[in-house]
Amino acid sequence: EVQLVESGGDLVKPGGSLRLACAGSGFxxxxxxxxxxxxxxxxxxxxxxxxxxxxxxGTTDYAAPVKGRFTISRDDSKNTLFLQMSSLNxxxxxxxxxxxxxxxxxxxxxxxxxxxxxxx
Amino acid sequence: QTVVTQEPSFSVSPGGTVTLTCALSSxxxxxxxxxxxxxxxxxxxxxxxxxxxNTRSSGVPDRFSGSILGNKAALTITGTQADDESDYYCVLYxxxxxxxxxxxxxxxxx
Numbered sequence: 001e002v003q004l005v006e007s008g009g010d011l012v013k014p015g016g017s018l019r020l021a022c023a024g025s026g027f028x029x030x031x032x033x034x035x036x037x038x039x040x041x042x043x044x045x046x047x048x049x050x051x052x053x054x055x056x057x058g059t060t061d062y063a064a065p066v067k068g069r070f071t072i073s074r075d076d077s078k079n080t081l082f083l084q085m086s087s088l089n090x091x092x093x094x095x096x097x098x099x100x101x102x103x104x105x106x107x108x109x110x111x112x113x114x115x116x117x118x119x120x
Numbered sequence: 121q122t123v124v125t126q127e128p129s130f131s132v133s134p135g136g137t138v139t140l141t142c143a144l145s146s147x148x149x150x151x152x153x154x155x156x157x158x159x160x161x162x163x164x165x166x167x168x169x170x171x172x173x174n175t176r177s178s179g180v181p182d183r184f185s186g187s188i189l190g191n192k193a194a195l196t197i198t199g200t201q202a203d204d205e206s207d208y209y210c211v212l213y214x215x216x217x218x219x220x221x222x223x224x225x226x227x228x229x230x
Binding site: 037044045046047061063064097102104105106107108110111113 | 166219
């Protein structure tokens with residue numbers, strides 16, 4: 001069974017930084033294309049970004065609102081996905097979900113999410 | 121900026137069939153946009169129903185199906201049950217590595 005467990009969500013001040021982690025199990029992490037999707041409480045889903053598997057180049061893509069501020073990386077030796085967030089603002093307040101995907105789908109399996117609150 | 125549009129709300133009777141759609145603010149949706157569909161109930165993480173237009177995710181009953189209808193992606197639910205009452209989201213690939221979600225449809229079963 002695929003399991004994705006996010007961690008690292010916290011309360012952070014505007015302008016601050018935070019790193020989220022997502023531990024995966026039950027699938028071949030090395031081969032997985034992974035994404036982050038966020039959701040402001042009570043609002044809709046927003047794609048944040050994706051990282052390809054290393055065998056497919058390991059490259060990343062990002063949504064416009066986070067490009068240049070957020071960085072997705074992976075440690076395949078630890079089956080862990082990361083989201084490094086910097087220059088955070090109140091609009092980044094959301095539940096952040098880690099997902100596994102494919103080339104043709106950003107999200108097939110979902111974690112339970114971790115809440116990031118940006119507030120002074 | 122391209123916007124992905126879904127019906128804000130929809131109602132269906134138990135046992136009925138409903139088709140939710142996913143459209144582009146400009147242009148037609150085709151299989152090249154790799155539409156996916158997700159179901160979310162309050163307080164829960166989303167669940168993937170359909171990806172790559174019409175591929176059902178593992179464990180999803182065949183009451184749920186995806187297609188292209190005219191110039192939109194579509195999610196059809198047949199034999200609707202009370203626990204299908206949820207929010208439904210689509211996502212489309214807009215090229216250059218960019219994916220955009222629709223605003224979601226709140227489905228009421230009554």
